Amino acid sequence: MPMPSAPSPWWRYAVIYQVYPRSWADADGDGLGDLPGITSRLPHLVELGVDAVWISPFYPSPQRDAGYDVADYRDVDPRFGTLDDFDALIERAHALGLKVIVDLVPNHSSSDHPWFQEALAAAPGSPERARYIFRDGRGPGGDSPPNNWRSKFGGSAWTRITEADGSPGQWYLHLFDESQPDFDWSHAEVRSEFEDILRFWLDRGVDGFRIDVAHGMVKTEGFPDAPDDYDLAVDPTASQPMWDQPAVHDIFRSWRRLVDTYDGDRLLCAEAWVRPDEALARYVRPDECHHSFNFGYLMTPWRAADQRESITRSLEAVRSVGAVQTWVLSNHDVVRHATRLAVPQTTTSVIPGIGPDDPQPDAELGLRRARAATALMLALPGAAYLYQGEELGLPEATTLPPDVRQDPTFWRSDDGDVGRDGCRVPVPWEADRPAFGFNETGATWLPQPAVYGQLSVDRQRGVPDSTFELYRSLLALRRDRGLGRGELSWLGGFGTDVVAFAVVAGGTTTTVLANLGDTPLALPSQLDVLVTSGPARRDLLPDTTVWLDGDLSGTGGISSRA
Known part of the structure; x- marks a missing residue:
């Protein structure tokens, strides 16, 4: 008699819902979402029918990049609550049958992090500076950056410091904002520190980690210039010296060994913007991460031939390494797909942020396509991620004025990119409450478009043709019919x-x-x-x-x- 097969790990076919803490629910009314707010709204995720929640950063931070500039990896920013609040969130989520994934930001820290402050106070060549990437400049007096790399947010990827004696000093690397210095992952102390950080949160009960900038943690030795025509944003391949270097996989193999010592099938999900599909599949080999977002699929135009080709390539790539594919259409870094799919579909559906002076997309067309795209995605074999508010059909907030924008992409951009604030506006829960139910005071860190009131949860719950009820039906059928494992x-x-x-x-x-x-x-x-x-x-x-x-x-x- 054959032995019964072992049950599959929970993550293999899961649907995971991303919560952006600033914008999901605000319990204390200060206009910024928080952990108690998240806890209070967890029943919504059970009603929706997802398996897990991924929470974007809530750590102590100066918030120059909405929390992706971490000053302390083992605590909660007071603006979001306390460690006790986090423990209560974990306990409530698990009681409801939800797994909890937290964001880990290992490519860079905040410039407020104690390690970086120690590096600024120390001398060139010191152990304190070795944790980050400090280099002498080029040219007379070292007045030029060490190479031609550019920040993902615009401008140079290098900033020069003033030494303790007041003289012009070395340059440090930041692939993102100047307040986000990159760690040097060839340093043993950096590796040891992050393994300890993983254990800290695993011991508190988290079910896994989403790994920010997973493809950028290791840079090419010698820091050579990038090709003159490189595009840091749309060409994240190993041909660029700051992306997808082979040694990054050594890090994930060590992390996989660590998380496998914990029970409960803990998850590692890589945010790896890499191509081609075969390169992305390397991040989910059996001894590395479990998931890696399929951004190639997210960027696929809304054209049948492109969709078929993208799905085919995606499935073949992960099949070669025995992994599942991880599908996604929206997140906190891209224009919401209810808006993105309404613009002309060219070679890629990733577009810059949309501002009030730009042509405004057709909202009806965008929502119709978004609903169709989601129904297509949730039928595909593998795992899937949803972004908060997409189950309501929320469009991008495209008319935010410059004076309310907070994304460093907007402030650093030299090409007019208005940034990512439009997909980060607080979620509407109740149409006739202050801030559409986001809190009791009406304060919001970003203003909500008036149309969000019509799309609130209470206006859609129980309405057969609503986007919320469509998502509920899709998720229930996906589970009942086993589509993820098909x-x-x-x-x-x-x-x-x-x-x-x-x-x-x-x-x-x-x-x-x-x-x-x-x-x-x-x-x-x-x-x-x-x-x-x-x-x-x-x-x-x-x-x-x-x-x-x-x-x-x-x-x-x-x-x-x-």
């Missing part, structure tokens, strides 16, 4: 503008059709509709996805099991 096969015969596939899981077949064309598509009469992203009809309207119960003849093409 096998995908492409279907032919529906035309070039349709993405058509079947997912077989546990003897159940779900047929998925997404119409990305301009004309309606007649639905197969022999299959019942399970859920549709648009109006329930016997023809599939443009920019609409449907899940059907059962299979069709003529399957073929690739087959990829998660």
Whole structure:
């Protein structure tokens, strides 16, 4: 008699929901979200039907980059609460059946971090400076940066310091804001420190970590100039000396060994903006991370041929290393897909932030496509991540005036990029309450567009055609039909503008059709509709996805099991 197979780890087919603490719920009314606010709204995630919550940084920080500039990795910023509040959040989440993932920011610290302050006070060549990347400048007097690298937020990636005696000094590297100096990961003390930080939060009960800038922690030895035509933002490949260097994988192998000593299948998820798909798959080899966001998929234009090609490549790449694919459409760094998909679809759907002086996207078109894209994504084998508010169909806040913006991308940009504040506006919960229920005072760190009131949770709960109820239906069916653990096969015969596939899981077949064309598509009469992203009809309207119960003849093409 065969032995029963071991249950799969929880993360393998999970749907994980990102909470951006500043903007989800504010318990004390100061206009900034906090940990008690998150705890109070956790039942929303249970109602929605996700498996886990990922919480963006809440550590002590000067907040020059919304908490991704960490001054203390083992505490909670008083603006967000206390360690006791964090422990209460963990306890409540686990009682509700939710896993908790926290953000880890290992590429750089805040310039307020004690280590960096010690480095500034120490001499060139000192042990204190060796934890970071300090170098002498080029040219007469060392007046030019050590190389031509640029910050992801605009401007040079190097800032010169003034030495303790008042003389012009060395330069330090910051791939992001000048307040975010990069660690030197060749230093044993840096590696030891972060292993201790991992243990600190694992011992408090966290179920895993999302690793910020996972592809940038190791730089090419010698810090050579990048190619003259390199683009730090859109070409994060190993051809650039600051990205995706082989030695970064040694770090993740050591972390995997560490987290595997804890029970409960703890998760490592890499934020690795790399390409091609084969390079991304290296981050999820059996002895490294468990997830790595599929940003190539996120950037895929809303065109059927592009979608099919991206999904095919993605599944083949992770199959080669025995991993699952990790799908995502929105997060705190990109224009929300309810807005992004409304702009003209060119070679990539990642676009700069949108401001009040820019052409305004078609909100109706964007929401229709976003709902269809989500229905397509949640049918795919593997794991998926959702960003707070997307279940409400929230659009990007595109009319924020300059005087309220806080993203350093906006302040450092020399090409007019208005930054990422538009996707970070506080979530609306109740239409007729102050700040749409974000708090009791009406204060918000970023102003909420008026349309957010119409999209609040209480205006959508129980409304059959609402985006919130669509997400609930998709997530419930995804779980009931085992779509995350299924096998995908492409279907032919529906035309070039349709993405058509079947997912077989546990003897159940779900047929998925997404119409990305301009004309309606007649639905197969022999299959019942399970859920549709648009109006329930016997023809599939443009920019609409449907899940059907059962299979069709003529399957073929690739087959990829998660």
